[in-house]
Amino acid sequence: MNSPVIASLVPVVLFIAIGFVAGRQEWIRASAVKDLSNLVFMVLSPALLFRTMSTVHIEDLNFGPVGIYFAAFGLLYFATLAWQGFNRLAAARALANTFSNTLMIGVPLVGLVFGDAGLVTLFTLISVHSLILLTAATVVFELAAAREHAGQSNAAQPPMWRTVLGAVRNGVLHPVPLPILAGLLFAQTGLVLPPVVDKPLQLLGQALGPLALLLVGVTLVFTRVGHHFKGALRIALAKCIVHPLLLAAMAWALGLSGLPLAVMIVAASLPVGANVFLFAQRYEVAQDEVTASVAVSTMLALVTMPVVILLTTRYVV
Template identity: 25%
Template sequence: VQLGIPLAISLLGENCVPSIAFIVSLNVFLLWVSVTVGVELSRSREASVWGTCFEGLWRTIKNPVIIGILLGLLSSWADIGLPEPFEKSLTLLSASATPVALFSVGTGLSRYKLSSHVRLTGASIFLKLFIQPATVFILCFLFEITGIERQAACLLASLPVGVNVYIMAQEFEVIEGPVANALLLTTCLSMLTVPLMTSLFNFL
């Protein structure tokens, strides 16, 4: 969201917004539900599958990204516009959201050492920056997904580890160090790998 949406719009134009919104909303739903179920079931063999699924779904619905997407879809479907003062206020808030969020995450990352969890961090970096974009490209080819949809999907797959993963690691208190390191390093390395992968597979 913080890097992918601005980058995709600047490279692909406003036409990619529906594809990005669909990918982001579906990704958040699947990620929160699957992680919640996986963590809770691994911690307790007596945990209810349906209960943990409901918990993951509830956490997803409360996610600000999902709330924003759902409200945007509702506003578009009902053809409801905001009064001009509210529109300007939201525009100003949206412009400041990304830098403020990145600054907040950066402050939290200062607690971890890059020298720790080298193997797990390295594996995460390789999977995220190389395996995931290649896998998404292959799946798009197999399912005959072309045009702006394929470009948006492959571009988002090439991006670094997202903040949601870091938030989940903190919330469930698992592998916080490796996730924090992977978030920082993939963000730095993506300045090289995103142009490399887009050129190699001709995403754009």
């Protein structure tokens, strides 16, 4: 057993468990979850993302493993569409099968296990993760919705180019990709953050991991699975097991290895990200099933992620 890996995983499980207890005891109420989530997304994560990338030069980034990640995503995503049929329900399940919680769980987990080098690799993925995946998902959802409503309404549909352009704009002007891109641009200037700016950013960034993991535990308390458990479990199995296995198999076939690939495999093993629910809500499909899949996949990931990390650190790094 790799004791440093186990030592890194213990805080992840512990913080989620503490958050769960805090929610059950109503020390943190359901009404406060959105405010805490906004704090993580709008304040803490931009501080960490910008500060980490502000010293990274573009020529040092490795986009090869990121390309493998998106190849595995595309294969699983379109396989789900082919199996389920081209409609909004299939689009929601396909996105849930492939969209990882890279920020709330991925950042603290990768930081603890792989350190700053792992975070740079993860942030390379995050910088284009939402942009590419959510833009593609928007196009698929719009096409599926238009197909379903064809002949049912005389209302004019907006042109596809406007839909795609809006998705790209929203993907860039977002509190996750934007500070990464801003940090990279700052790094290319050769300037160094003055201590009066760097220290507050460091303190805010250090608060992200614990608070994000606590919030995951709290959210589990207020998520109702109910009779959607079977559907949620199918999504969880695809997300936490099939996705990383598919990525690892593709990398093995190409003879790839190393820390960047290990980070990508761990990222693929993460549970369903919350952005999937926003799509389900917007397109009015499978909202309860997607909500349940976020909870079930998070619980399953607490078992599968340690296995994935142990295997990747032993055979990939």
